Amino acid sequence: MKEVILCYQGEMALKGLNKATFEAALAKAMRFRVRELGQYQVYKAQSTMYVEPRDEEAVANFDEAFKRVSQVFGLAALSRAAVCEKDFEAIKNTAEAYLGETLRGVRTFKVEAKRSDKSFPMKSPEISRELGGFLLSKHPHLKVDVHHPDIVVMVEVRDYGAYIHGPKVPGPGGLPVGTSGRAVNMLSGGIDSPVAAWYMARRGLALHHIHFASPPYTSEAAKRKVQTLAQTISGYTGSCVLYVVPYTTPQEYIRDHAPDVLFTVLMRRSMMRIANRIAKEIDAKALVTGESLAQVASQTLMALACTDAAQDLPILRPLIGMDKTEIVEVARRIGTFETSILPYEDCCTIFTPPHPKTKPTLAEVEAAEAEMPGLAALEEQAAKDVERIRIDMRKAEEDEDDLLL
Secondary structure, three states, X not given: OOEEEEEEEOHHHHOOOOHHHHHHHHHHHHHHXXXXXOOEEEEEEOOEEEEEEOOHXXXXXXXXXXXXXXXXXXXXEEEEEEEEOOOHHHHHHHHHHHHHHHHHOOOEEEEEEEEOOOOOOOOHHHHHHHHHHHHHHHOOOOEEOOOOOOEEEEEEEEOOEEEEEOOOEEOOOOEOOOOOOEEXXXXXXXXXXXXXXXXXXXXXXXXXEEEEEOOOOOOHHHHHHHHHHHHHHHHHHOOEEEEEEEOHHHHHHHHHHOOHHHHHHHHHHHHHHHHHHHHHHOXXXXXXXXXXXXXXXXXXXXXXXXXXXXXXXXXXXXXXXXXXXXXXXXXXXXXXXXXXXXXXOOOOOOOOOOXXXXXXOHHHHHHHHHOOOOHHHHHHHHHHOOEEEEEOOOOOOOOHHHHOO
């Protein structure tokens, strides 16, 4: 039995003259996801995108292909569908063969038919009625429930054939990655920053990541943890580069020369300046952080204002109005939570003062920086010494057991 994936667009359907650009990006993303699983044809017809296996390898890997396509941003929903000739006998037999086992496990159902090919002799209500009667004859335990059925049997009669499938699976929505430009995500290794990356990629941003490491205070295992997070995120965003900044010397300098209560905000400003430098080198137009308003001392409104003033790129904070419970829920759903909670050092938490100032002013922060004339050179050197790690979405995620060694 021939299967295809039917992919339904979300807000892209509302785009105007540049709609074709978004659709081309969506098709490219889907082809990229399935390219090593066999030969697939990805095409659009009647506002729906199709992913069709074209060889035996593709057929054998269809389950994995569906999983990968379901993570592509820009899709509102998708479904696995059986394809048959536009003949009602073929539709009946295919529906029973494809969904019969599922129907045996439920109590109520209904049939919904759509006939976009108006040359088909039966109208949509007639298809629904006749197919429903046929399935009832095959499964006498079933009852029809048009309001709250256990399963909806969908029949779509289109130009290229008849498609039979069960309920649609929700897609991630949003826009195809890359259609909104490029940004750099500040990936700390905690719960928040991977979720922030996911949300901004969902709005069409192509992302690379920056991580600040401070050996020996932070370990190689901590860096591997961040690589694993970047690898997981790449399942949604595509391949990327992880920039690891050696931050020990600038961080120690701030610790030794700054007022204790301003250490955190001064460190954040320093990191932003380095991130700004790297972002501009790769033509990224914004920085992304996982900050949530008032979650910690460095994320109060006044502290964020001081951080923003350190550099001139837009700082996107998709989690700004979310609470921790909501963020954790998303982290679990996208598969980053279990890695994020592994107990490794984070350079943002070392040297943290017991009572950081929650309402710093820009004047006092800039005055403190004026007393650290050597910091700019250290930041420049850290940006030059950055380590570039290629994160390939095709690579299997690193086993978490390795992180415990």
